[in-house]
Amino acid sequence: MPVIQSEIDSHGEAFAQNRDAMLAAIASFRDVEQKVLDKAAEAKPKFIKRGQLLPRERINLLLDSGAPFLELASLAGYKLHDDKDGTQAGGGLIAGIGYVAGVRCLVIANNSAIKGGTISPTGLKKSLRLQQIAVENKLPVITLAESGGANLNYAADIFVEGARGFANQARMSAMGLPQITVVHGSSTAGGAYQPGLSDYVVVVRGKAKLFLAGPPLLKAATGEVATDEELGGAEMHAQVAGTAEYLAENDADGVRLAREITGLLPWNAQLPTRPAKTYSEPLYPAEELLGIVPADAKKPYDVREIIARIADGSAFLDFKNEFDSQTVCGHLAIEGQPCGFIGNNGPITPRGAAKAAQFIQLCEQSNTPILFFHNTTGFMVGTESEQNGVIKHGSKLIQAVANCTVPKLTIVVGGSYGAGNYAMCGRGLDPRFIFAWPNSKTAVMGGAQAGKVLRIVTEDKHRKAGNPADPKMLDMLEMATAQKLDSQSTALYGTANLWDDGLIDPRDTRKLLGFLLDICAEASVRPLKSNSFGVARL
Structure with missing residues (x-):
């Protein structure tokens, strides 16, 4: 299997800035956990x-x-x-x-x-x-x-x-x-x-x-x-x-x-014997996961840099990358357990949606668990995207995510916006487990976008009524809307509302996935002795 060659400069200024921002985000949620422990200790x-x-x-x-x-x-x-x-x-x-x-x-x-x-x-x-x-x-x-x-x-x-x-x-x-x-x-x-x-x-x-x-x-x-x-x-x-x-x-x-x-x-004792797995560790240290996702969400990065630090031997077989490069699909292994992988290098295009839907069906056919790594602004919008069938192809992708029966494990590593959250198996699509990095954000759209949308709608409404809107009122509306959505998109807000099963330190991602995949694999072969009504005290 091809091995990913990292192009990240772990000694560069951008990496250091990303790392500092991630460490601050980790410290933020660890501080909250400690406050709960301190309260109980009282x-x-x-x-x-x-x-x-x-x-x-x-x-x-x-x-x-x-x-x-x-x-x-x-x-x-x-x-x-x-x-x-x-x-x-x-x-x-x-x-x-x-x-x-x-x-x-x-x-x-x-x-x-x-x-x-x-x-x-x-x-x-x-x-x-x-x-x-x-x-x-x-x-x-x-x-x-x-x-x-x-x-x-x-x-x-x-x-x-x-x-x-x-x-x-x-x-x-x-x-x-x-x-x-x-x-x-x-x-x-x-x-x-x-x-x-x-x-x-x-x-x-x-x-x-x-x-x-x-x-x-x-x-x-x-x-x-x-x-x-x-x-x-x-x-x-x-x-x-x-x-x-x-x-x-x-x-x-x-x-x-x-x-x-x-x-x-x-x-x-009721479990069948499961074969022992042998595997290689990634070629790159987990510590470097701290500096990969940009602190500035507008800056691009290659999700394969994450794969290189979680996959066995940093090996990854890309699927149809020449057909669409913004939705990354392919095969890898975590602690000897084969997986499908779907991640984001940009918005989900019509071709990307079709590619991911096909890949999910192939994983279903081969009974391969799927990992979803979110960092998406959502589906591509615009005349070209609409005419190329983004709704049609996006619907097929959501159908595939919703109906596939193999274990789906989701990690939110960056933004998870709009219907991209659904297509990437967010909480509403019932992943077997879903965890988030502490820098992540989940919302219907960015706060700035929401503020501008509401401003435009309000301005148009006033214009049609023949009553031009006060610019100061529009400024306040735009700012208040942006602030509200931004405050409700943070990782802490999401985990408080059980949009995920917990926040994790990025360095623990591979270890977590190995543990979860083993849970899923054991469940798939475990026999249960069922009865009609449950055990009752008579």
């Missing part, structure tokens, strides 16, 4: 006094030491709803994919160190996305539960759609995906059904509380007076109601039981 004295571990301490005990762990949507909800300063980012949940007793699992913990682990509308959206990931990738789910339930300030935004999470749990059990829940503290009202719908439930003595109505509500509704323990204590659920299968003495013991349950499932 609760440690309270947890120690109660004889409990912090949620992240529980996760650390659960996961296999030294094994990889990919945190998901860590900044979901950033500065949304009640999160005024960004310290509550995460939607009340800590989640990711890691290994427990040698089994790759989806791990979820209520972040009860911040606002009692209450769930915001973004937290609900995140939990539904996590369930989608578990289903698509056939991952067992382990939940470390302790939550005050829905944030009542947003109850109307959560209540109806919240039922979808319970329906998903029931269907996951019927699929044959094991769900293990350790209840470390309060799990009340609708939240009580989360462990109830799990296949295995561990409760912590003296700490776990599961009830549909707590003592205050019970007294108000019926006049009955009862204690927490009588209504929903750990011993009651383990010894009387039968909701729980295992009774733990403390948080650490509950985590131990979850690990033992996971380890006793013949999960890995």
Whole structure:
């Protein structure tokens, strides 16, 4: 396979400027992550006094030491709803994919160190996305539960759609995906059904509380007076109601039981033997990924420079480059796993759309996963493009992206604008996973363009009415529109709204893709023992 010869001057001024801008973007989102950790750490004295571990301490005990762990949507909800300063980012949940007793699992913990682990509308959206990931990738789910339930300030935004999470749990059990829940503290009202719908439930003595109505509500509704323990204590659920299968003495013991349950499932034994892969590392260091994408979005670059730093041996077989050079398609491998690749060296032209649609169909035919690397202003516009059928060919491309069934992994490395976001398998086209570099921007169009469009439309409207628009008003309208769109196109804004599954350091791109491709490959060969209704406690 041809090997890419890099033309980047890693010692040049432009590279240094790009690198500095990227490092600043990385520092920006890492600072937010640290603020969330610091906020949770403030609760440690309270947890120690109660004889409990912090949620992240529980996760650390659960996961296999030294094994990889990919945190998901860590900044979901950033500065949304009640999160005024960004310290509550995460939607009340800590989640990711890691290994427990040698089994790759989806791990979820209520972040009860911040606002009692209450769930915001973004937290609900995140939990539904996590369930989608578990289903698509056939991952067992382990939940470390302790939550005050829905944030009542947003109850109307959560209540109806919240039922979808319970329906998903029931269907996951019927699929044959094991769900293990350790209840470390309060799990009340609708939240009580989360462990109830799990296949295995561990409760912590003296700490776990599961009830549909707590003592205050019970007294108000019926006049009955009862204690927490009588209504929903750990011993009651383990010894009387039968909701729980295992009774733990403390948080650490509950985590131990979850690990033992996971380890006793013949999960890995059911997999067919997968051949060992051998591969070469890229010829160029990942460190150089920091300086490739220009800090100035108007400056062009060759996406093959990224490929050279993520592909095995920096090898890449271009597909129909002479037919269209702005949409880059071709074959490469990541850690020995063959992939198709689609990236951008400019707008998507009619020929580029036709080329990419054909390439996707070929990947579907050969069962080859596809990597989408976004850096596009969208589809080419103008008379020539329209007459050459950009709508027709663009529609074919979106059809191909939407209907292909092979794993689609998306990385937003620069701009992702307009329908180019759709054609390159943005969130709405359901990629198996989607991550973004911290310099990336996602929007219907650039802020400056939007401002000018609205100015022109408003000016024309006033002219037709015979009332010329005030130039100062038009200036303010243009500026306000541009500022609004620019503020809503940043990587932090996108990840806060779950337009991606998380922000990543560009240097981790190859390692991330190798991990994700292995998850997809394992899911494709994993048999599941399904049943009609899921496992119920009778």
